[in-house]
Amino acid sequence: xxxxxxxTVPYRREKDQYRxxxxxxIAPGVLLVAVLLYLPLLWTTxxxxxxxxxxxxPEFIGFDNYAEMLDDPQFLSSVLNTLLWVGGTLLVPVGIxxxxxxxxxxxxxxxxxxxxxxxxxxxxxxGVGVIWSFILGSGGALDQALGAFGVADTPRWLVDAPxxxxxxxxxTAWQGVGVNALLFTIGLQSIPRxxxxxxxxxxxxxxxxxxxxxxxxxxxxxxxxxxxxIVASLKTFDIVQGMTKGGPGGxxxxxxxxxxxxxxxxxxxxxxxxxxxxxxxxxxxxxxLYLRQQLSSKNGV
Amino acid sequence: xxxxxxxxxxxxxxLIWLLPVYxxxxxxxxxxxxxxxxxxxxxxDFSLFANIGxxxxxxxxxxxxxxxxxxxxxxxAIAVAVGAAAGFAIVALKLRHGFAWFVAxxxxxxxxxxxxLLPMFDAYSRVGIFDSKLGMxxxxxxxxxxxxxxxxxxxxxxxxxxxxxxSVLDGASTWRIFYRVYLPMASSALVAVFILQATFIxxxxxxxxxxxxxxxxxxxxxxxxxxQSTYGGAQMSVVLAGGLLVSLPxxxxxxxxxxxxxxxxxxxxx
Numbered sequence: 001x002x003x004x005x006x007x008t009v010p011y012r013r014e015k016d017q018y019r020x021x022x023x024x025x026i027a028p029g030v031l032l033v034a035v036l037l038y039l040p041l042l043w044t045t046x047x048x049x050x051x052x053x054x055x056x057x058p059e060f061i062g063f064d065n066y067a068e069m070l071d072d073p074q075f076l077s078s079v080l081n082t083l084l085w086v087g088g089t090l091l092v093p094v095g096i097x098x099x100x101x102x103x104x105x106x107x108x109x110x111x112x113x114x115x116x117x118x119x120x121x122x123x124x125x126x127g128v129g130v131i132w133s134f135i136l137g138s139g140g141a142l143d144q145a146l147g148a149f150g151v152a153d154t155p156r157w158l159v160d161a162p163x164x165x166x167x168x169x170x171x172t173a174w175q176g177v178g179v180n181a182l183l184f185t186i187g188l189q190s191i192p193r194x195x196x197x198x199x200x201x202x203x204x205x206x207x208x209x210x211x212x213x214x215x216x217x218x219x220x221x222x223x224x225x226x227x228x229x230i231v232a233s234l235k236t237f238d239i240v241q242g243m244t245k246g247g248p249g250g251x252x253x254x255x256x257x258x259x260x261x262x263x264x265x266x267x268x269x270x271x272x273x274x275x276x277x278x279x280x281x282x283x284x285x286x287x288x289l290y291l292r293q294q295l296s297s298k299n300g301v
Numbered sequence: 302x303x304x305x306x307x308x309x310x311x312x313x314x315x316l317i318w319l320l321p322v323y324x325x326x327x328x329x330x331x332x333x334x335x336x337x338x339x340x341x342x343x344x345x346d347f348s349l350f351a352n353i354g355x356x357x358x359x360x361x362x363x364x365x366x367x368x369x370x371x372x373x374x375x376x377x378a379i380a381v382a383v384g385a386a387a388g389f390a391i392v393a394l395k396l397r398h399g400f401a402w403f404v405a406x407x408x409x410x411x412x413x414x415x416x417x418l419l420p421m422f423d424a425y426s427r428v429g430i431f432d433s434k435l436g437m438x439x440x441x442x443x444x445x446x447x448x449x450x451x452x453x454x455x456x457x458x459x460x461x462x463x464x465x466x467x468s469v470l471d472g473a474s475t476w477r478i479f480y481r482v483y484l485p486m487a488s489s490a491l492v493a494v495f496i497l498q499a500t501f502i503x504x505x506x507x508x509x510x511x512x513x514x515x516x517x518x519x520x521x522x523x524x525x526x527x528x529q530s531t532y533g534g535a536q537m538s539v540v541l542a543g544g545l546l547v548s549l550p551x552x553x554x555x556x557x558x559x560x561x562x563x564x565x566x567x568x569x570x571x
Contacts, residue, residue: 018394021475025390028383029406029450036443037409040420047419054423100314103307113308115556116315119322122555123548124504124522130529130544131325134341134537141324141341174321182559235413238506242526259415264511269419276415283413 048273058270065274074250075275078258081165082234085254088169089176089233094225096173097180102210104181105188114185117178125175129242132171133158136243158244161251168243168252172236180225187221188214227290234283255279329541336538352542359536360528361516362543368434369503369521376441377449377498381491383442384449385457389479392457393465403454410447418511425512432513437520440508445498456490457483493561500551521547 048065050058069075100117104110120128135141136157143154158164191214199213215222237256240246246253246261253261255275263272328341332348333355357363387406391399421440422431430436460483468478484491502520509523516524525547529540555562 018475019397022390022394022396025386025394025475025479026396026402026406029387029446030402032383032443033406033409033446036421036440037417037447040417040424041412043420043423044416100311103311107304107307107311109308113311113315116318118556118559119552120318122500122504122551124506124525124551126506126522126526126529127504127544127548130525130540131321133529133533134328134541135321135324137338139338144339144341174318177318182562235415238522241506242529256413256415260418260507260511263419264422273419276413276419280412280416284411287411 044273044276047269048277050270052269053267054269061270065270066278068271069274069278074253074258077250078253078255081162081252082236082255084162084165085169085233085236086230088166089172089229090226092169092173093176094180094229096177097225098184098222100177100181101184101188102214104185110185114178114181117181119178120175121178123175125238126242128171128175129239132168132174133243136167136171159248161248164244164252168239171243172239176229180229183221183225184218187218191217223290227287230286230290231283234279234286325541325545328538329545331538333536333538338537348538349542349545352539353546355536355539356528356543356546359532359539359543360524361519362521362524362528362546364516365519365521365524368437368518371434372437372441372520373499373503375438376502377445377495379438379442380445380449380498381453381494383446384451384494385453385484385487385491386479387446387450388453388455388457389483391454392460393462393478393483394475403450406450407447410444410451414444414507418507421508422511432515432518434518436512437509437518440512441502441505444508445502448498449494452490452494453487456487460486489561496554496558496561500554503551 047058049060049062051061051064052058097117100114104114107113123131138156138159142157146154155163157167195213195217196209199209204212235256236254237260240252240254240257241260244252246257250258256279259272259275259279261272262268262275266272324341326349327344328336329352330347330349331345332351335345357366387402390396391403396402417440425431425433425436430439464482464486465478468482473481504522505520506522506526509520510526513519513523519527525540525543528543533540
């Protein structure tokens with residue numbers, strides 16, 4: 001900084017003045033992300049085109065791993081399970097979250113009534129798995145409760161597929177409803193008063209009020225919640241590993257689980273990497289779709 | 302819908318939501334001697350603290366508590382500082398092509414973590430930091446940086462640029478402006494990001510599973526998963542007590558900092 005500088009220096013000169021300083025400030029972030037995230041990303045992509053098990057050198061084999069992946073019945077079953085996770089977590093935790101937000105909206109004591117739903121949110125996926133495996137085990141808490149009502153012939157919750165995936169989605173819903181309710185509540189609170197009161201004066205209430213005013217106003221936020229839910233559910237791993245380990249016989253495996261097993265259990269690094277690349281492409285497509293949706297709906301409101 | 306009906310529906314639903322918590326607490330409190338999987342709904346005795354003590358001993362959970370505390374404090378602290386520095390460079394110092402740099406950093410968060418697992422495992426083994434606290438701190442820091450940079454850039458965008466110009470007139474260096482002016486103004490955003498990332502790291506399972514194996518390095522959730530597989534049959538109440546112990550810190554932190562959480566989420570999304 002030389003002494004003749006003032007705040008009115010031309011824009012271009014000011015930029016140049018701090019150039020090295022600015023590069024110094026951004027360097028740690030860029031370097032860490034480049035070395036620890038992008039480099040591994042490229043390496044995984046490369047490995048997906050090779051035959052490699054950690055010993056010796058990777059041998060380039062083109063798209064053979066991808067062909068093998070698409071031929072594998074386990075892969076197809078994992079794709080279907082993952083789709084079930086995406087659909088199920090949109091329907092249940094996001095849906096109930098919106099319901100709880102609407103029910104507590106402008107309600108006296110709403111903060112306290114929301115509390116039970118928020119408690120499980122910060123529990124880890126494994127923690128949720130420990131609790132729910134205990135409840136859903138054969139002869140466990142749920143079976144006992146049903147038995148008390150005279151239902152003796154209960155299904156094997158964590159063994160029969162696809163029921164095991166469905167109950168795991170419900171366990172995830174137990175965890176995730178609170179934060180969705182919190183986000184929707186923030187959205188509802190930011191809706192301006194005037195259109196609401198105008199609509200109420202016109203006699204709109206209940207479902208009509210929701211459909212004509214609240215839902216359109218919530219759309220930008222809904223896009224965010226839906227997008228987050230899709231991206232998170234595509235990567236489902238912890239809770240399945242904690243509750244069924246993907247079993248029985250891989251029947252409840254998700255893509256993230258299959259990737260983990262091929263890589264770290266079977267040491268088939270090439271195939272595991274191919275599944276990781278597939279998962280990444282799907283996630284990116286979903287993210288782009290939701291970002292576009294978010295941007296267009298923001299323009300619309 | 303009338304207020305009474307809404308309140309009733311919420312209370313009933315809320316009670317259903319609390320049932321698993323109730324089951325966890327009463328069964329985690331049963332002594333392994335009296336515990337039976339056939340009778341889950343009624344409390345019998347109160348051995349919660351004995352069970353927690355036993356859980357700390359099994360699978361090296363006590364060691365994991367210490368190492369996970371280190372990860373959940375050190376990594377987000379570094380990530381928040383690095384992210385704030387990046388945001389400062391882009392917004393206050395008007396780094397040339399700042400937006401491109403920003404996208405480059407933020408892009409690190411859009412792909413699934415599965416893409417870095419194998420190379421990390423491979424590289425860590427070769428460099429000799431597989432199964433080391435240093436290795437865990439590094440990876441947790443790296444994955445926390447994109448979100449930190451994102452939130453801090455958004456936050457600094459809201460600070461008028463003449464704050465920076467006024468500090469320059471006072472003769473402050475850029476480092477001093479960052480450290481003494483921008484960071485203090487951003488303290489609420491820094492805390493919000495820190496809390497979100499600390500919770501995320503505390504709850505991590507996958508990175509711990511792939512990059513560590515010894516009791517003293519393995520993070521707490523990975524240890525809990527191992528404990529469940531090993532002792533889930535014979536000592537279920539101890540495993541449940543372990544689950545309670547692992548879950549309590551983040552649950553309490555979250556309930557007391559809901560506003561920060563919501564703020565962090567909101568800053569991260571808009």
